[in-house]
Amino acid sequence: MSKEPYNYPFIHDVGKYEKITKIGHGTFGEVFKARNRISKEFVALKRVLLGNEKEGFPITSLREIKILRALKHDNIVRLQEICRSKGTPQSRKRGSIYLVFEFCAHDLAGLLQNPQVKFNLSEIKRMMKHLLSGLFYIHSNKVLHRDLKAANVLVTRDGVLKLADFGLARVYSRKEKTHCFTNRVVTLWYRAPELLLGCRDYGPAIDMWAIGCIMAEFWTRSAIMQGNSETNQLTLITQLCGSITPEVYPDVDKLDLFKKFDLPASQKRRVKERLSHYVRDRHALDLIDRCLTIDPAKRIDSDSALNHDFFWSDPLPASKISCLSRLNVSMFEFLIDRKTTNPQHRPEQSQMSQQPGYDRVF
Amino acid sequence: MAVPTEFSGVVLSLENTIYPDEKLQETPSQLDGLSKEMETNLRIAGCEYIQAAGILLKLPQVAMATAQVLYQRYYYSKSFVKYNYEICAMACIFLAAKIEEHPRRIRDVVNVFYHIRRKLNELPNKVMDYMSNEYFHKKSEVIKAERRVLKELGFCVHVKHPHKCIVTYLKILECNDNTELIQKAWNYMNDSLRTDVFMRYTPETIACACIYLSARQLGIGLPSNPPWYEVFDATTKEMEVYLLIVSVIDSVDMLIYQVKYVVDIIAS
Structure with missing residues (x-):
């Protein structure tokens, strides 16, 4: 193969890494923990599924590669390189493409599901600050993440948070007034009301909604609105954030699905009231409340969120997270799901039916 | 490996x-005897x-x-x-x-x-x-x-194009009202895609060369002392080589004209 003199080694064989264990799985493909055979450095290998691609190399992976190459930030997971594996003719296996990422020890969902992991207020502030700094960076680079959830936030051993999985991300521009994006993005539990109502012209505010959900999870320890269908999710949102009416969200009657859903009317907004049992800090409550604003135009943006009193009042964000250095095992949601006897299954993109129909609103 | x-x-x-x-x-094709x-x-x-x-x-x-x-x-x-x-x-x-x-x-x-x-x-x-x-x-x-x-290509497939540079540079040179100049520079740029200049020069240099060629053809004077394009990081030497390559476009084989002919039919 490498006999040709002009075969520049632009892309290496994945054999330079030694696969250790599988740490994630989803519609996007599989993720493995692996180690560079020479430098002994750990990495995460994400395999791009090519098997049943009728339309060639998936456009979502092309976007992910482009976006991750352009983005360089401490709170964004770093794409180190791209590798490939060769297909073997005997087993009729086709070759694959792997994205090689820096390795992070935990994901946020895994950490929060572990009762031994405890964070104090100043540590939560630090983590939220990282999360919002990363998001501010991608938004100012005109990228929407579109799949923020606790499982897509990675945490290093040193307690640095990194946004990961840009498989649904895409570039938007403020100039183009009429976008025609798909509204079938973001895992149901983190999906903003405008998306659920069929909005196709959305912006960075959808990521801020998800941030609000994730922030509350630092205290509640599990997702705050676990709907089992779009209608159910909207009902849960209404019960927490109040009825969705043209008074609170002026353009809502222009959305396709607004009239099709029969949503509970005259519900009061009870975000602070319901969450106050968990979240004692009033600044924290206020920030969550502003993220979970029904009208995307009035929802707080990442820059204002970073300037919120939450980050500028005592106790200030911590400089390190003490309990993480004591953890010797990686906490990944994927691994926890398999270990627990009663797995709390999280809905994937567009397949959300197995959930029992309980209304879980804190 | x-x-x-x-x-x-x-x-x-x-x-x-x-x-x-x-x-x-020495391209791989020429090593194969083409x-x-x-x-x-x-x-x-x-x-x-x-x-x-x-x-x-x-x-x-x-x-x-x-x-x-x-x-x-x-x-x-x-x-x-x-x-x-x-x-x-x-x-x-x-x-x-x-x-x-x-x-x-x-x-x-x-x-x-x-x-x-x-x-x-x-x-x-x-x-x-x-x-x-x-x-x-x-x-x-x-x-x-x-x-x-x-x-x-090692997944380096996101190409930066000089189109944007042309517009910006012409604005700085205060020529952005001259539609004839813009159009000509644009055409040169699209024509040069048929050559290997994109493997040789940065998009900024290519933009400069396209403007240079068009201005010269239309007899439009641009600052020459020091040469205007040096502001945009292009050197005189690079520009000369570029001009040589682009001149090749005008002398190529029948094959293109055949295909060009089809393009014209389609476009009309």
């Missing part, structure tokens, strides 16, 4: 890859194919431009003798359409190339049979070629 110790630095860049001179001099003229022709023919197909597929010009750069780059790693230029052109336009966020069905890409080929051979129009082995075979060839292009 030896495993290099360091991470490959080339991979992690969104900048255009500039190839060293020696790589441009003549230089024939290679130039195949390069131009492939680019014209891409342009024609792009118009039929109603793609924006930027998709064609990206596809043409990918096509050119690919054949500095692989030989025309071993890899069919038509299949590669199909793969490049198919991939570039996705990169530039205007994805097209692979079926349409295959069909459009089929149509152009029939036109070139002066055969009557006919839609490809989607049940035929020929179609099935072409489709899987294109998908394989797409992956080869990605692999060979």
Whole structure:
């Protein structure tokens, strides 16, 4: 193969890494923990599924590669390189493409599901600050993440948070007034009301909604609105954030699905009231409340969120997270799901039916 | 295959890859015994194919431009003798359409190339049979070629184009009202996609050269002491080489005119 003199080694064989264990799985493909055979450095290998691609190399992976190459930030997971594996003719296996990422020890969902992991207020502030700094960076680079959830936030051993999985991300521009994006993005539990109502012209505010959900999870320890269908999710949102009416969200009657859903009317907004049992800090409550604003135009943006009193009042964000250095095992949601006897299954993109129909609103 | 110790630095860049001179001099195709003229022709023919197909597929010009750069780059790693230029052109336009966020069905890409080929051979129009082995075979060839292009270019497939630079520079030079100048510079830029200048120079230099050529032709004076283009990081030497390359475009073979003719029919 490498006999040709002009075969520049632009892309290496994945054999330079030694696969250790599988740490994630989803519609996007599989993720493995692996180690560079020479430098002994750990990495995460994400395999791009090519098997049943009728339309060639998936456009979502092309976007992910482009976006991750352009983005360089401490709170964004770093794409180190791209590798490939060769297909073997005997087993009729086709070759694959792997994205090689820096390795992070935990994901946020895994950490929060572990009762031994405890964070104090100043540590939560630090983590939220990282999360919002990363998001501010991608938004100012005109990228929407579109799949923020606790499982897509990675945490290093040193307690640095990194946004990961840009498989649904895409570039938007403020100039183009009429976008025609798909509204079938973001895992149901983190999906903003405008998306659920069929909005196709959305912006960075959808990521801020998800941030609000994730922030509350630092205290509640599990997702705050676990709907089992779009209608159910909207009902849960209404019960927490109040009825969705043209008074609170002026353009809502222009959305396709607004009239099709029969949503509970005259519900009061009870975000602070319901969450106050968990979240004692009033600044924290206020920030969550502003993220979970029904009208995307009035929802707080990442820059204002970073300037919120939450980050500028005592106790200030911590400089390190003490309990993480004591953890010797990686906490990944994927691994926890398999270990627990009663797995709390999280809905994937567009397949959300197995959930029992309980209304879980804190 | 030896495993290099360091991470490959080339991979992690969104900048255009500039190839060293020696790589441009001895191409894989010429090492396989293909003549230089024939290679130039195949390069131009492939680019014209891409342009024609792009118009039929109603793609924006930027998709064609990206596809043409990918096509050119690919054949500095692989030989025309071993890899069919038509299949590669199909793969490049198919991939570039996705990169530039205007994805097209692979079926349409295959069909459009089929149509152009029939036109070139002066055969009557006919839609490809989607049940035929020929179609099935072409489709899987294109998908394989797409992956080869990605692999060979190390996924450095996001091309920066000088179009934007041209507009900005003309604004700085206070010539942005001269539509004739803009159009001419634009045309030069699209023509130079058929050559290897995108492997030699940065988009900024190419933009300067296009403006320089157009201004000279239209007799428009631009600051010369010091030369205006030095502000935009282009050197006099680079500009001279560029002019030489572009002049080659005017003297190429019948092949292009044949394809150009088809493009004209399609466009009209």
